[in-house]
Amino acid sequence: MKALIQRVASASVVVEVDCVAEINTGLLVLLGVIESDTQKEASSLASKVLNMRIFNDAEGKMNLSLLDVGGEALVVSQFTLYADARKGNRPSYIQAARPEIAEPLYKTFVAEMEKLMGKKVPTGIFGADMKVQLVNDGPVTIILETTGEKP
DSSP, X not given: OEEEEEEEEEEEEEETTEXXXXXXXXXEEXXXXXXXXXXXXXXXXXXXXXXOOOEXXXXXXXXXXXXXXXXXXXXXXXXXXXXXXXXXSSOBOTTBOOHHHHHHHHHHHHHHHHHHHTSOOOXXXXXXXXXXXXXXXXXXXXXXXXXXXXX
């Protein structure tokens, strides 16, 4: 499982013309899943994302987590995180999990975040063509991966 997390001042997801999710200060999480990922990895990664100390403290040092600052999170499924472009110019997505495997793990990840945050976590629409807008704060962008990934 792979999460690309971005510290944001704001972020939103639009499907067709409707804004389906939006947040203010917090994290935009783009989440990719592979076939070998498990619910345990989804829960563990959600906890890791929420506890990453990437928000500034009073001294301007990145020393606080999303939980510490009471920020929001927006989670968007993104199978293209597993693009393999080593050969040719057209990426292969063969590593990405099929929707029947990816969607339940995506939902587990979101449910674990909601449990740990004690509030609803807005999401994109799984499998939809989405327009994601964000104001990256910092900019801070970090990639986290679980051990389920095959080389």
